[in-house]
Amino acid sequence: MDCNAAPFFAYHAVGLMRRYVRFFALAAFLHASLASAQNPIAIVGARLVDGTGTVPVEDSIAVVEGDRIQAAGRRGAVRIPGDATLVDAKGKFLLPGLVDVHCHINQPPDDMKRYWLAQLRWGVTTMRSAGNDKPETVPLFRETRRGAFLAPRAYTAGQGFSVNGPYPGAPVFNPATADEARANVRSLKAQGVDFLKIWMTNPKFSPDVIAAIVDEASKQAIPVVAHVTDVASLHQLAELGVTDFLHNPRDQPVTPDLVAYAKSRKLTFAPTLANMESPWFYYEHPDILGMPTLQDALYPRGRQMLADSRRRDETLSSDLARRKARMREQTYPFIKAMSDAGVRIVTGTDCGAEASQVTPFGHATHRELQMFVEAGMAPLAAIRAATLDAARVIARSEDPDYGSIRAGKAADLLLLDADPIADINNTIRISRVMRAGRWVR
Numbered sequence: 001m002d003c004n005a006a007p008f009f010a011y012h013a014v015g016l017m018r019r020y021v022r023f024f025a026l027a028a029f030l031h032a033s034l035a036s037a038q039n040p041i042a043i044v045g046a047r048l049v050d051g052t053g054t055v056p057v058e059d060s061i062a063v064v065e066g067d068r069i070q071a072a073g074r075r076g077a078v079r080i081p082g083d084a085t086l087v088d089a090k091g092k093f094l095l096p097g098l099v100d101v102h103c104h105i106n107q108p109p110d111d112m113k114r115y116w117l118a119q120l121r122w123g124v125t126t127m128r129s130a131g132n133d134k135p136e137t138v139p140l141f142r143e144t145r146r147g148a149f150l151a152p153r154a155y156t157a158g159q160g161f162s163v164n165g166p167y168p169g170a171p172v173f174n175p176a177t178a179d180e181a182r183a184n185v186r187s188l189k190a191q192g193v194d195f196l197k198i199w200m201t202n203p204k205f206s207p208d209v210i211a212a213i214v215d216e217a218s219k220q221a222i223p224v225v226a227h228v229t230d231v232a233s234l235h236q237l238a239e240l241g242v243t244d245f246l247h248n249p250r251d252q253p254v255t256p257d258l259v260a261y262a263k264s265r266k267l268t269f270a271p272t273l274a275n276m277e278s279p280w281f282y283y284e285h286p287d288i289l290g291m292p293t294l295q296d297a298l299y300p301r302g303r304q305m306l307a308d309s310r311r312r313d314e315t316l317s318s319d320l321a322r323r324k325a326r327m328r329e330q331t332y333p334f335i336k337a338m339s340d341a342g343v344r345i346v347t348g349t350d351c352g353a354e355a356s357q358v359t360p361f362g363h364a365t366h367r368e369l370q371m372f373v374e375a376g377m378a379p380l381a382a383i384r385a386a387t388l389d390a391a392r393v394i395a396r397s398e399d400p401d402y403g404s405i406r407a408g409k410a411a412d413l414l415l416l417d418a419d420p421i422a423d424i425n426n427t428i429r430i431s432r433v434m435r436a437g438r439w440v441r
């Protein structure tokens, strides 16, 4: 055990119970505060990064009324209502809440609520669960959007279609025939899912089963989101009209032809880097691993794996340099080439994936957009990828109701203590988080 890790292990041993007590106390307080009406809130003096990718506004004012942004812009251009509660944000940085298009949250309902709150406290105000959700949990996702309890605005793809899992016992459909596939899609429609997920992993569904899933989804008006890591599967689905992709083709280097194809078809990609990096990142950053908000955002088994010093030593002493280089080679040139060409790259992390365990809610989304900058995107573009552009992918609209700080949009906000443009790693220097007009941190 090195000296950095020691406080973390001590914390882990004594802090668990206290943390849960604190956590539930907070949840009870937040729930109580839902009922009370409040005055408008004016956030004054922050540098405003509105999520659209445009130049930040110095010395801004953002006014929140109810669950909406009433106005936002430079001081002098925005009137502060007389009864507003003023929040002095001088020296701080105001961003839209983050959006994660690729999570999983197949947990018992009470645990789902707890992880959602943990995710929210990291400033992730919208999430999409991309498969492996049991039918009985689908109504909970709608409740997040009604504000029945405090959570990110959450969407689900229900069980999803996968030949092999992606882990033993995962709730998925594995149809053998086109007719069975269509029946499965109709049952997802009856459940009220928001999306339909297809894993294009090996072994693959036969082409007629894939075509039946996509065609029936279109008839039932359910958008399809697909896990794809090879060029042939990408073409197969894109030719059927699918545009919303998780991961990226890794079986061959990105080519100008592939970029042109993606652009012409308006394809979008959530490269899901955080899940690739998380096996080593938290061992390398015990300061982040030891944060109570990070521990709250992991499943118990993931916490255990990351607290296992032998596992850590093996990971850090293995061929880690080669693993890192390989991850970057498989993803960074793709991200750079696609985003330079205007193909939408957005934040999705596989946070909460049972098969991973070590990809936490919340922080993973920050790592994803930080790695977009490492891959060559400008900080403002990476922030847009994690806010407005990710919202556009989920909402399937160029002008979604959330994801930007504009008059009339949802008041989902992230206030930072340090400048994310100067250093993208500052996105985790969180001062406050607002969801639908209410401070949650």
Ligand SMILES: [Zn+2]
Residues within 6 Å of the ligand: 102, 103, 104, 130, 350, 353
């Ligand atoms: Zn996934």
